[in-house]
Amino acid sequence: MTSQLQLLDHATRDDLRVYLERLQRYGQAEVRVVVRGSTLAVFGCTQAPNTLLDPLPVVLVLRSFSLASEPANEAGSIDITVLGRGLLDRIARMGVLGLTLELPDTLVAAAWAGVLPPVSGWQPAGVVDGPSLVAVANQGIERVADALPDSPGEAVVRKVRESVWGAEIAPGVPAAAAFAAEVMGFLLDEPRVPLARSMTWTRLDTSRGQVLVRARG
Numbered sequence: 001m002t003s004q005l006q007l008l009d010h011a012t013r014d015d016l017r018v019y020l021e022r023l024q025r026y027g028q029a030e031v032r033v034v035v036r037g038s039t040l041a042v043f044g045c046t047q048a049p050n051t052l053l054d055p056l057p058v059v060l061v062l063r064s065f066s067l068a069s070e071p072a073n074e075a076g077s078i079d080i081t082v083l084g085r086g087l088l089d090r091i092a093r094m095g096v097l098g099l100t101l102e103l104p105d106t107l108v109a110a111a112w113a114g115v116l117p118p119v120s121g122w123q124p125a126g127v128v129d130g131p132s133l134v135a136v137a138n139q140g141i142e143r144v145a146d147a148l149p150d151s152p153g154e155a156v157v158r159k160v161r162e163s164v165w166g167a168e169i170a171p172g173v174p175a176a177a178a179f180a181a182e183v184m185g186f187l188l189d190e191p192r193v194p195l196a197r198s199m200t201w202t203r204l205d206t207s208r209g210q211v212l213v214r215a216r217g
Helices: 008-024 084-093 130-147 154-165 175-185
Strands: 003-005 030-036 040-048 058-066 077-081 098-103 124-130 169-170 193-196 201-206 210-214
Touching: 003 154, 008 040, 008 058, 008 077, 008 084, 008 175, 030 084, 040 175, 077 201, 084 098, 124 130, 124 169, 130 154, 130 175, 130 193, 154 175, 169 175, 175 201
Parallel strands: none
Antiparallel strands: 003 098, 030 040, 030 077, 040 058, 058 210, 124 193, 193 201, 201 210
């Protein structure tokens, strides 16, 4: 049975579409959709280790959207992993005035989606300068572009990205987190970005979304 969500308004629908489009460009193909009550949380992944020996941390992004009502199922909640492209296709079918979003029937598996950050237990861990995060992201993009030869193989691309985005810019915060926040549009007019920690997770909070980093154990 297809699940339907009633988005709050057209601004919510447009924000969701832009968020998913950015994930298609800069992140993994899958998204994890979690609905609790009248809140839709959409998790994406901009960086994940390729193997168990890969030193890169997992970097997730999260945006929450308001719904007009709770999902119409017995549990009153939804937690599924689907392709982001499938959600975008369904948003396109809604037309100009539509606010009813049908969730894809086809579920997918993604290693990064198996473990999500905790809901509670977060402790403040200082702040980082927003413009500095923007600078780190832009400098990293330039460094990656300059370091890659013409027609590089996948192994070369991954090694270069590891050297750039794996560098720690603050305790528990790799450069990849700055990249995620910038390309997802989270750093616009954000002079200071609060940090929080819970167990192996570090969270960057902005008014537009969150970046969550899971350290390798």
